[in-house]
Amino acid sequence: MDDEIVSRKQRMIELREKGLSYGNIAKMFGISRQRVHQITTGYQFILKCTQSKGSGCKRPNNYITEVRSLVFKRDNNKCQMCANKDKLVIHHLDDNDLNNELNNLIVLCTNCHLDLHRPITKFG
Numbered sequence: 001m002d003d004e005i006v007s008r009k010q011r012m013i014e015l016r017e018k019g020l021s022y023g024n025i026a027k028m029f030g031i032s033r034q035r036v037h038q039i040t041t042g043y044q045f046i047l048k049c050t051q052s053k054g055s056g057c058k059r060p061n062n063y064i065t066e067v068r069s070l071v072f073k074r075d076n077n078k079c080q081m082c083a084n085k086d087k088l089v090i091h092h093l094d095d096n097d098l099n100n101e102l103n104n105l106i107v108l109c110t111n112c113h114l115d116l117h118r119p120i121t122k123f124g
Contacts, residue, residue, distance in 0.1 A: 012040050019119060041097040067100055075107035084109040091116065 008029070015025050022033040022040075029036070071090055078085045087110040094104055108116070 009039050012036055016040055021119065064100070067102065067105070070102060071105045072107055074102070078107065079109035079112050080106045081108055081112040084111070087111075089113050 012025055012029070015028070016022075022036045025040075026033040026036045068090060072088070077088065079088065088107050089110055090105050091108045091113050092099060092104055093106060096104070
């Protein structure tokens with residue numbers, strides 16, 4: 001069973017490297033886009049690490065909440081691309097979801113965030 005899970009994760013990573021979107025991969029595997037993102041980036045592990053005591057994680061349980069609060073405060077609770085104040089998210093500048101250093105995080109609205117992650121379509 002573990003080999004099956006590893007090969008599924010590896011297949012998803014390979015498809016991402018070929019340029020397929022999380023949404024397209026999700027359709028292939030019959031799961032949500034968000035779940036594909038979690039599986040391919042290891043994001044779920046970070047949540048477990050920051051939320052469970054005794055897991056060996058050196059960060060306190062509220063680390064993610066504190067970092068988010070600092071980033072939103074620093075960025076004046078507005079998108080750093082368009083100054084929108086609605087539907088805000090945090091973006092990792094280096095696209096590494098494991099790097100939660102303050103200098104790697106900025107606040108964006110969902111539209112600007114999607115624009116950054118949308119692959120550029122080449123015509124002709």
